[in-house]
Amino acid sequence: SARSPVESLFYMLEVANNQATRPGDAAVYSAHWGDAYFLKGYALVELRRLPEAEAALRAAIALAPRNSQYLTELGQVQLRQRNLAGALESFTAAEAAVEFSPPQSKNLELGRALRGQGYVQIENRQLDAAEALYKRALALDAGDRHALGQLGYIQSLRGGRPGAGATQ
Numbered sequence: 428s429a430r431s432p433v434e435s436l437f438y439m440l441e442v443a444n445n446q447a448t449r450p451g452d453a454a455v456y457s458a459h460w461g462d463a464y465f466l467k468g469y470a471l472v473e474l475r476r477l478p479e480a481e482a483a484l485r486a487a488i489a490l491a492p493r494n495s496q497y498l499t500e501l502g503q504v505q506l507r508q509r510n511l512a513g514a515l516e517s518f519t520a521a522e523a524a525v526e527f528s529p530p531q532s533k534n535l536e537l538g539r540a541l542r543g544q545g546y547v548q549i550e551n552r553q554l555d556a557a558e559a560l561y562k563r564a565l566a567l568d569a570g571d572r573h574a575l576g577q578l579g580y581i582q583s584l585r586g587g588r589p590g591a592g593a594t595q
Contacts, residue, residue, distance in 0.1 A: 428461035428490035434527040437493060461491040465500065472504060480504050495524040495536040502543045511547050518543035538564045542573055554581050 429435040435455040442453040468483035484501040491497060502517035521540035528536050541564040548557035558581050564574040 428458055428487075428494075429455050429527075430458040430491075430494065430532075431527060431529050434491070434493055437527060456490075458491070461487045461494060461497065463487075464490065465497050468500060468504070472500075472507070477504055477508055481508070493524040493527040495521045495528050495540060496532070498524055499536065499539045499543055502540075506543070506546065511550055515544060515547040518547065534567045538567050538571060538574070541567075542571075542577070545574075545577060549577065549581065549584075554584060557581055 429438060438455050439453070464483045464487035468480045468487065471477070471480035471483060481501065481504050484497060484504060487497045488494065488501060498517050498521035502514045502521060505511075505514035505517055518540050522537060522544070525533055525537045525540065541560045545557040545560035545564070548554070548560060558578065561574040561578050561581070564571050565578075568574075
């Protein structure tokens with residue numbers, strides 16, 4: 428399940444390079460297939476059914492392993508479950524997957540992945556790493572209120588002026 432020709436080509440080349448597969452063993456379908464699982468996961472998050480939401484998102488990722496949006500949403504669910512290591516892994520994978528995102532989505536998805544990593548770094552008290560991630564997010568969008576708020580929060584944790592609080 429792919430959103431762009433580049434992502435489709437990547438998946439097909441990955442299958443072609445796998446010695447255990449034969450031509451015709453795989454096909455790439457429209458993004459709607461993965462989106463169905465993604466939307467199910469999103470709805471389950473709203474219903475606070477986090478284990479089920481995680482399962483739906485993992486199904487979406489199985490169909491589109493380089494979909495930054497799916498990976499970021501999985502990271503958000505993992506944060507809610509207090510699985511910081513899993514969330515950091517998902518947000519880092521989402522950052523790497525941005526290269527396959529449609530051009531109009533790249534900066535938005537990269538910003539979300541960076542802010543997610545930054546949030547985990549704050550929770551882990553790695554304030555320098557968090558600050559660097561939020562500054563990268565601001566370089567993409569100077570008006571990013573979430574990144575600005577988190578930078579203020581980091582400053583307050585360091586004993587500076589009171590921050591806006593820990594929000595993602």
